[in-house]
Amino acid sequence: xxxxxxxxxxxxxxxxxxxxxxxxxxxxxxxxxxxxxxxxxxxxxxxxxxxxxxxxxxxxxxxxxxxxxxxxxx
Amino acid sequence: xxxxxxxxxxxxxxxxxxxxxxxxxxxxxxxxxxxxxxxxxxxxxxxxxxxxxxxxxxxxxxxxxxxxxxxxxx
Numbered sequence: 080x081x082x083x084x085x086x087x088x089x090x091x092x093x094x095x096x097x098x099x100x101x102x103x104x105x106x107x108x109x110x111x112x113x114x115x116x117x118x119x120x121x122x123x124x125x126x127x128x129x130x131x132x133x134x135x136x137x138x139x140x141x142x143x144x145x146x147x148x149x150x151x152x153x
Numbered sequence: 154x155x156x157x158x159x160x161x162x163x164x165x166x167x168x169x170x171x172x173x174x175x176x177x178x179x180x181x182x183x184x185x186x187x188x189x190x191x192x193x194x195x196x197x198x199x200x201x202x203x204x205x206x207x208x209x210x211x212x213x214x215x216x217x218x219x220x221x222x223x224x225x226x227x
Contacts, residue, residue: 082205082215127219128198131156141156142219145201 082145086130087121089144093137094119107136156219160204161195163218167211168193181210 094104101119105112110129118125127141134141168178175193179186184203192199201215208215 082201085215086201124200124202126198126200127156127160127204130201130219140219140221141159142216142221145204145214145216145219147214147216 081121083121083124085147086125086144087119088148089146090133091119093133093139093143097137099137104133104136108132155195157195157198159221160199160218161193162222163220164207165193167207167213167217171211173211178207178210182206 094101097104099107101115102112105115108115108129109132114123117123118129130141130144134144168175171178173181175189176186179189182189182203183206188197191197192203204215204218208218
């Protein structure tokens, strides 16, 4: 799984856990709504600058965004 | 602590744990030696594209690079 997808999946999950829409999170983290939408689709390799801002607003550890689902049979 | 510093500290630690010089890691991960050096100094907000490549070569989970040292008194 490409790290873009891992990030996208975690971002959607953490945003939903906070109960925020894309609009709300984009506003809070000061990123454009369009860019956030593409990040959640796994289109971009995000930088840790943005990860830091998202983590801050969602009140989670930055590392949470890169955690991959456990692999089977390992 | 800025996330650039967290990343830089973890990168140096994980590279040393593998026993590699900056030259070796830069070669393996196909990034320039100069860029790697600046990353280890906390000068840049790295993208998850590079984190993925470094994690692959150092055989660690990508999330390891963003883990912050535990805060005291929390």
